[in-house]
Amino acid sequence: MLGERPLEDISIEELATGAGISRPTFYFYFSSKDDVLLALLDQVISQVEHRVAALPRDFDVDPEAAWRRSIAVFVEVFTEHRAVSAAAITGRVRNAEVHDLWAKSMQTWVGYSTEVILAERARGAAPEGVDAGELATALNLMNERVLGAAFTGETPAIDHSHVLDVLSGIWIRSIYQ
Amino acid sequence: MLGERPLEDISIEELATGAGISRPTFYFYFSSKDDVLLALLDQVISQVEHRVAALPRDFDVDPEAAWRRSIAVFVEVFTEHRAVSAAAITGRVRNAEVHDLWAKSMQTWVGYSTEVILAERARGAAPEGVDAGELATALNLMNERVLGAAFTGETPAIDHSHVLDVLSGIWIRSIYQ
DNA sequence: CTACTGTATCGACACCGTGTTGATTAAACC
């Protein structure tokens, strides 16, 4: 349903009857529409965390390829669950729990990016420059927004097939100059 | 009011009584809450257009300074009207007219950025690379998201005082390598 | 075979915000 229209345009009545139950019964399982979204988002985020954790941390071998692989995880998982991802990104504003879950994950990813940038600077591969944490924040926010735009098919947006190229290009040039 | 809480949490009743009129009278002037937002956004965008148009196009003299000045216009105007900007960015999802107005402006800015990037490449100042239009799109979306995050004080976000530095740094490195 | 307990279900209700209608007043203009 989220693939067709935003969560706001889906009534709990629809959700419930679609699941073969009545509206009050829906409330037996979830406390609100956003509670459903939260459960779905949680699964998507777990999948990202799982795949990120399994990534080799060999930035000293081929930095470009390593960054590209990391970004590819986000692109792939969020693309696979594009409807939920898009709904979460927009639902974040409305719902505190969705906001917090998303914010927590973003912080994890920003923290990870920051560490790698600092390590690359420490080994002399990347030059000093703006604060690594702020650079990582801007780049992660860019990824979020660019993917969101691609999912909802807005204009302007970047075609799905080029997203990974464009994003990793900007990351690498921003970090290594 | 938008500075305190999202538009969704403001009822038309509140808007109306705050303006000293009744709810039906509100509908005499606006067709919905989003219609008010649209009117406010229109003013902000006009201000940006006006200031961007007045910008010197001297990218051949000092490219870094020229980009920084352009980005500064967005940062300054949107910061000045941060509540409206933030509400528009989130309201875009809900309302087709807000979405269209914002999308139209984004396209204008992306178009302008693309032209400058192509000109810089043509004169040999910037290297060839990813599609200029897609690069411009990603960078403009980054600006939107980073400013939005700074306005709403989410985490992670970039401190207001550093936004211009971080953004223009990424733009320049992405474009000139 | 009861009586109890926890799970699951939903009809009916109360509430709130939205948008509309129709009547009313007040000013502006022949």
Next chain:
DNA sequence: GGTTTAATCAACACGGTGTCGATACAGTAG
């Protein structure tokens, strides 16, 4: 003085949300 036009709002209809209390239906202990 009479007609149009702008402005106002009480009252209504509607739709979505969330709650409550009643009911059914296990499984389980006595």
